[in-house]
Amino acid sequence: MKKFARPVSVPFHTTISAALAVFIALPLYCTSAAAADASADQQPNVVGQAKQLPRVIVLATGGTISGTADARSAIGYNSGERTGQQLIKDVPGIEKFATISAEQISNIGSQDMNDKVWFQLAKRINEIFDRGEADGVVITHGTDTMEETAFFLKNVIHSTKPVVLVGSMRPGGVTSADGPNNLLEAVEVAASPQSQGRGVMVVMNDTIHDPRWITKTNTTSVQTFLSPNAGPIGYVDPASIRFVSPVLSARRAPYTLPVDGQLPRVEIVFAHSNMDATQIDHAIADKAKGIVIAGVGDGDVSNAAMLAMQRAAKMGVVVVRSSRVGSGFVNRNVEVDDDKSGFVASLDLNPEKARLLTQLLIANGITSPAQVQAAFSATY
Template identity: 60%
Template sequence: MVSVRGLSILAAILGVASVMPVSLCAESAGAASAIHKQVSLPRVLVLATGGTISGKADNRSAIGYDAGAVTGQQLIAGVPGVEKLARLQVEQISNIASQNMNSQIWFKLAERIRQAFANNEADAIVITHGTDTMEETAFFLDNVVGDAGPVILTGAMRPSTAISADGPANMYEAVKVAVDPQARGRGVLVVLNDEVQSARAVSKMHTTALQTFHSPNLGPAGYVDPSSVRFVAPAKPRLHLDLPADHKLPRVQIVYAHADMDAQQIDHAVQDGARGIVIAGMGDGNVSTDALAGIERATKAGVVVVRSTRVGSGFVNRDVEVDDDHYGLVASMDLNPQKARILLQLLLANKKTLAADIQKAFSAGF
């Protein structure tokens, strides 16, 4: 049998450009094809922040776990087939339980996202995040990062070491949505449990169920499974607000309404230097007569007050049971208290202080 080296020498003598065994040619061509396919895949930057998706089970209870025990790189390594969807680069922004999420990490995420798209480092971004504050992070980012490219948040309700952990499937589908052309121009999206939700609409609605994220007022933006991505709702207009240069958000307090409510918490918020107050009101954002008197004192002191609702769904309407025009209040529309707080913080940081201007921002898209 003639060796490969012998064939090469023979080819040189005969003046033949190349002589290679058929099997080696096929193997070389296959490798080249695989390399070309990998290089042509979309680039996805994964920003890991921790949460249950990065958690490990703990024996303190049947469902106990420690969040943020697994790195983003380890998480990606446990998702079969995701490497066929995109070229992944992983960065660890933080590794915390999401109840410890804070505005400084929000600023870090927002600036890294802007940088990645401005420098053409990625075609899309996926953020792994705990579920408790995921809707708040998504909504904050949706208002400040613009439409340079798709940004997807995903997480899990079960830790990575649990039986039937949901993290790998959620991660796979988040990447699948991120690289889908239909995801462009839709702002920040949340992908879990085969559903795609918009940042403005989505809320965590159950303490432990896998299907915990819903969009009670607007419905899901779309659906995803390992074979397809289907958007069922059109993209809506969104605000684009500047990040405060000093990385500080104004103090805005949430006051929860209840039976036998007085104005003490409202008065204390003003005394503590709050520039804004969000009322998690009863029903259509209602409060007691005593609390309303406290709200009037707050607005006269220059504090912006937004009426939201503690109810899980529905819009807060203007001038129904509360005379918003008289008291100078803002109706939160579809935004729950936690999202209303974030939007008010960003508006105040962008020098929006008049109730009428703030109301326009809350009503954007409706």
């Protein structure tokens, strides 16, 4: 027969004492546990409070993003009506991403963008980063020449901290104005640790672009900016940033700006059917230091224009073949014998960016076709 262990008898007073001890200790334990839990819960807040938000300086230049609607037409507006500080105040929640301040560099439509404003921007951005004034910079800008300003700054800013250009296709005060959200996302990108080391970028319509690749493709659509030959480098919304390309480890030294505050004269000549040599000869007569051909197809021109280009190259004018087509590359020595003629092929750079790079190269004493071609071939 199986035997069961006899229960151990515990004196009544011992049971009561143990129970009282637990009863007395329980509030102390709960208080201590609650304090520990509260401390654990508060720890991230303490770190967050101790850590300051990134500092972003907004440099305003004008454009549609600072424009106001005009009753002259259903889509009429006036550029450059509002200041950078006013733009910031119109964006709820922007202060969550960064400590923001604004400076007014200019207040113009970007069709009037010029060397003076470019040099001011470059000087101020270099100062900001040299003096440690901010962790990132945002530039509000009109869309018409935004890609040119971005490409210029990419080639002259010596810091790799984020510089984000942003604009809008619709002015403030109209239905579905895209400026406030674009500005919010630009500040978000400029303030993000993910953006460190990426330098100059453009943020428009939830998309992040590299200045080399971006171009405006539509006159009025909010999705006007595309990077046809490479695609965007990332995407952004008010809750997240997703870069799809890595940070480049190597970076070419920036070009030096001329001390007189002006870039050399470089003309763009647009190719077309029945083209003669007139525009090219006029550029030579006007003492242009460089000529960029917005050629047909892969940078081709008529025979008459080709002869004029060859004359210009022999006179020491830097001649670059680009294309009026919206995408694709202009390669060397395909339909045109670039080596024999002393021409430069623009590769992926459209005429406006080819002009800018040619200006910077000439200003830095780089004028031989081989040297210029090497600079055009550099991807960064």
